[in-house]
Amino acid sequence: MTTKKYENPLMPLLYDGLHDMYSCEKLLVKFTKELAAAALTKELKSGIALSPTDNPSMHIERLQLIFKILNLKHVKQDCKISKAIIENAYDVIKIKKSVTATRDVSIVLAAQMIQHYKIACYQYLYSLSTELDLKEVSMLLEQCLADEKNTSGYLTQIAQNIINPLAKKKVFH
Secondary structure (H helix, E strand, O other): OOOOOOOOOOHHHHHHHHHHHHHHHHHHHHHHHHHHHHOOOHHHHHHHOOOOOOOHHHHHHHHHHHHHHOOOOOOOOOOHHHHHHHHHHHHHHHHOOOOEHHHHHHHHHHHHHHHHHHHHHHHHHHHHHHHOOOHHHHHHHHHHHHHHHHHHHHHHHHHHHHHHHHHHOOOEO
């Protein structure tokens, strides 16, 4: 938690949240590749893989730009929540060792847990930056938020239209 005193009490909350999301996105660069590799269906692989619309590397670049705009140096801090969610997702992959559509259902669940955590965080940061009248920062955070919502929607669609029906039929590839 930031201990420096600020004129506006919302600033340390914004800064801490930005540091958390930066750490979260750094963790996800490696993890998204592994999660995509574990997927069975090509649609899920592409939904999780680093895509132009929801790319942890792109979000890292945006967060670095925000740090620059705010004249803020990134302070390394662990994002315990994202670490716990990722550890849970690794457990899902390990438990469902068989390559089936059911494993993809589990992978979608793990990916959605990550997406919804990120949506909540980016929404919170966007709200704070808007309240602080940080227009450039708000715009960048809004882009990250939109990316996360789009990916969540895509994952929901492929789960409902492809993966869940395959798992219900116990289809193996």
